[in-house]
Amino acid sequence: MSDVLGSMRRACLSCTSLVRGLAGAGLLTASTPVWAADDPIVALTSQVMTDLNRHELVTMAMAVSVLGFSVVSAILLMRTRQRAVAQEMRLRAEVQSLQAESDRLRALLFVEPQVLISWPAGDNRPQISGDTALLLPHDGLGAGAQPQRVLAFGTWLPPEPALQMDHAVDALLDKGESFLLHLTTSTGRSIEAMGRAIGGQAILRIRELSGVRRELADMARRFKALHDETEMLRGFAEAAPWPIWTRRASGELNFVNAAYARATDAGSAADAVSRNLELLDSNDRGNLARALSDKAEFAARLPVVVRGERRYFDVRALRLAGGSAGMAVDSSEAAALGAALVRMADAHRRTLDQLSSGVAVFDAQRRLAFYNDSYRKLWDLDRAFLDSHPDDSSVLDRLRAARKLPEERDFKEWKNKLHEAYRAVEAEKAIWYLPDGRAISIVTTPNQEGGVTYLFDDVTESLDLQRRYGGLIDVQRETLDNLSEAVAVFGSNGCAQLFNPAFTRMWNLSAEALATRPHIETVEEWCRPLFDDAVSWQALRSAITGIDDRRNVLLKLERRDGTVLSCKTMPLPDGATMLTFQDITDTENVERALRERNEALETADRIKIDFVHHVSYELRSPLTTIIGFAHFLSDPSTGPLTDKQSEYLAYITTSTNALLAIINNILDLASIDAGAMTLNLGPIDVGRAIEAATEGIQDRLARDQIRLDIDVDPSIEGFVGDERRVVQVLYNLLANAVGFSPQQAVVKLAVRKAGNRVVFSVTDAGPGIDPALKDKVFDWFESHSQGSRHRGPGLGLALVRSFVELHGGKVQVDSVVGRGTTVTCEFPIDQTAQRNAAE
Known part of the structure; x- marks a missing residue:
């Protein structure tokens, strides 16, 4: 303001100087209007306007304009200064009033111990005010010496609350998140820390709690702790795989977890509570309610049907204030394991009862805990005495009194030595030789839980068997040494364990060398000069040293000296392998001769069949001509015949027909034998056939x-x-039966159905067939005419069997000498199904 007044003053002085200069220069005159007499400036201006010429007036007008502006500005500045002074006085009064109000509010704010920390917007430097001694410990530096230490929360708070405060302040500064914490300082003071974002600033107020606020804070902390604990327990109950529930005093459900809802087939836990779905049946619920009313506790293993499956749960419930709570743990597996354990124990007990060995188990107090029936029978003890659980010494005393223990010079010392098994670690074995001649093997085994298990076996017979076994081994050794077959036994490691003299003689080996138990490969090298077939030796090595595939190997060895050996390996039960060689040179020569003779016979048989086949075809053509001329001569149109000629012609016709039938049979058999015979299948009427x-x-x-x-x-x-073939079969059977039956006899033809087959049986009253000849009746040209009135070519039954087997059937001959013969033929009913099955 003073600067403005100074400028105005200098402007006025400049104007006055200008006026004076103009007057001194004669530019101003005294002719001033009357209206300007009162105002010297106006008068002066009028004088100047009057006295100056036009050019001068223009110049002066400009000067006056500047002067007028300056004067007006000066006036305005003066008025502005006056208003500013008044405003300044008013503002000073308001500031003084606000300062007084601020002092009053500050006094009210800090009337209780607290600390205020503010972070202005855009400024990371906090402003701290209040009683920092409330928080900072006295360390000799003074409470107010380092107020910034308040922000080091770890200096006045325990680690966990300090970390909580640090996170809350960071959230307040970064995101403007408010918070309210109730903490306890390291010195034990209860404080309240409240953070707020106000007016673009972050404010943290820390004050000590006392009185009602402290009690409320303690209650809030306890409430939060209880709430957290309750939520944790509720979360555990919700996540637990076992059904958990609580009930009101009235018995209605108050809470169930998800497992309870699943067990009761409810849609959710809320659905189970709203519908009051029960997990247990009515009887179990009644027992649970009575138990809670009497003992305030219930525990039982109960069956529960869950999703249609019967399972067992260990149900435990407690009576609580205002109701009850319960939990059911699935114990189906435990129940099954327990039942299995009981069954296993019973099975073990039954198994031990079936053992021939006597078993007695004494516990850590040396009292009989278990015995089997073999133990009682072995010592002939009273069952009532054993069931009274006598101690070990009492049992031994009773056995000694009955002279059933070894007769010892110092029985007490012997018994003490026996009872050392209760303190032993390893099992002990011994043999008791009793006065009655028995030998008892005893094994004492200390039990891990204390006590001893006695195993008794009557080895009297076993010892006798061992003696006899030794004698038997000696006999077998002598027998083996005198065998004509070469025998050698190789162990599982491939080394020779046993051999007889025939083995050394057959392969020209040294008995002393074999006594060193050489390996099979070494023995092979020794034998190669006589037999050098690598494949055969490889098969023998594999049979002797093999582990997986232990089987018999049969080989025929032809040595260089012309000897033929039959070789056989046999696995033995102990893992060893027995190798035997037998000289079959003579047998092989005889077999070779027999084989050559058989081949010659087979060749002759084929030649015979081929000959018959060709001859039959060659005979059939002229025979057909003879038959044709015989029929032609018997025709009346050819002319009359004498009685003798007719008789001779009848003989010719009969003979040629019989010969044609024989030739046809031979051709049929040849066709069947060559596989060229085919059947013309169709439905057959049994009666018509x-x-x-x-x-x-x-x-x-x-x-x-x-x-x-x-x-x-x-x-x-x-x-x-x-x-046609079935009729041919029946004709041959009937003709054969009639031919072998005596005059005025009865031939029976029976037709029966057996499953899916038709059975034809023809029975004659002939002399029967010798059992030695029964297998030959179906051969070609086999005719046994004993007891028959005619002699045939022996083709009928051979043709019968061929035709029946061609149909897929079978023929059977049952005959008793002197009582006749029955030939049975079976034909399948459905030939098509039979052929499909065969294919």
Whole structure:
């Protein structure tokens, strides 16, 4: 303001100087208007305007304008200064009033011990005010000497609260997040730390709690701790895999976890509570309620149906203030294991009872805890005495009184030595020789939980067997040494363990060298001069040293000296392998001769069949011509014949027909043997087939006065086959039966159904077939005419078997000498299914 007034003053002085200069220069006159007499400036201006010429007036106008502006500015500045002074006085009064209010509020704010820390916006330097001695410990430097130490929370707070305060302050400064913490300082003071973001500043107020606020803070801390503990327990209950629940005093559900909801097939825990779904059945719930009312506690293993499956749960419940709580732990596996353990113990007990060895278990107090029936029988002890759990000494005293223990000179010392097993670590074995001649093997085994287990075995017979076994071994040794076969035994390691003299003689080996137990490879090298076949020796080595595939190996060895040996390996139970060699040179020569003879016979048989086949074809053509001319001559159109000529012509016709049948049979057999015979399958009427077969033997039945008895099962409708061949089979069977039956006999033909087969059986009253010849009746040209009135070529039964087997059936001959013969033929009903199965 003083600067403005000074400028105005200098402007006025400049104007006055200018006016004076103009007056001194004669530019101003005294002719001033009357209206300007009161105002010297106006008068002066008028005078100047009057006295100056136009040019001068322009110049003066400009000067006056500047002067007027200066004067006006000076006036405005003066008025502004006056208002500014008044405003300054008013502001000073308001500042004094605000300062007084601030002092009053500050006094009210710090009337209780507290510390205020503020962080202005954009400034990381905090402003600390208040009583820092509330927080900082007295360390000799003074409470106010280092107020910045308040921000080092770890100096006046324990580690965990200091970390909590640090995180809260960082969140306040970074994100403006408010907080309210109740903490306890390292000196034991309860404080409240409150952080707020106000007016662009972050404010932290720390004050000591006392009185009601301290009690409220303590209650808040306890409430938070209880709340956290409750939430943790609730979370545990929710996550627990066992059903957990609480009930009100009225018995309604108050809380259940997810496992309870799953066990009761509820949609959720809330659904189970709202519907009051029960986990246990009514009887178990009643028992639980009665137990809680009587003892305030319930524990039992109960069956519970969970998702349709019956399981066992260990249910525990407690009576609490205002209700009850319970938990069910799935113990199905434990129950199953317990039952399995009980069953195993029973099985072990039953197993021990079945043992021939006597077993007695004495506990750590040396009292009988268990015995099996073999133990009681071995010592002939009273069951009641054993069931009374006598001590070890009492049992020994009773056995000694009955003279069932070894007779010792100092029985007390012997018993004390026996009882050392209770303090021993390893099992001990001994043999007791009793006065009655028995030898008892005893094994004392200390138990881990204390006590001793006695195992008794009557080895009297075993010792006797050992003696006899030794004698038997000597006998076997002598027998082995006198065998003609070469025998050698090789162990599982491939080394020779046993051999007889025949082995050394057969391979020209040294008995002393074999006594050193050489390996099979060494023995092989010794034997190679006589037999050098690497494949055979490899097979023998594999059989002797092999582990996985232990099997018999049969080889025929032809040595260089012409000897033929039969070699055989046999695995022995102890892992060893027995190797035997037998000289079969003579047998091999005889077998070779027999084989050559058999091949010659087979060749002759093939030549015979081929010869018959070709001859039959060659005979058939002229025979057909003869038959044709015989029929032509018997025709009346060719002219009359004498009685003798007709008789001779009848003989020719009969003979040629018989010869043609024989030739046809031979050709059929040859075709079957060559695999060229095929069947013309179709449905066969059994009755019609029998009628066609019997038609050809009617004259023979009438001539020999033989009755044909036919018995056909009416349930047989027919079967599938070649009707012509079936008729041929039946004709040959009937003709054969009629030929071997005496006059006025009965030939029986029976047809039965057996499953999926039709069975034809023909029985004659002939002399029967010798058992030595039964296997040859189906061979070609085998004719056993003993007891028969005719002699045939021996092709009928051979043809029967061939045709039946071609149908997939079978033929059986049952005969008793002097009582007749029964030939049975079986045909499958469905030939198509039979052929598909065969394919």
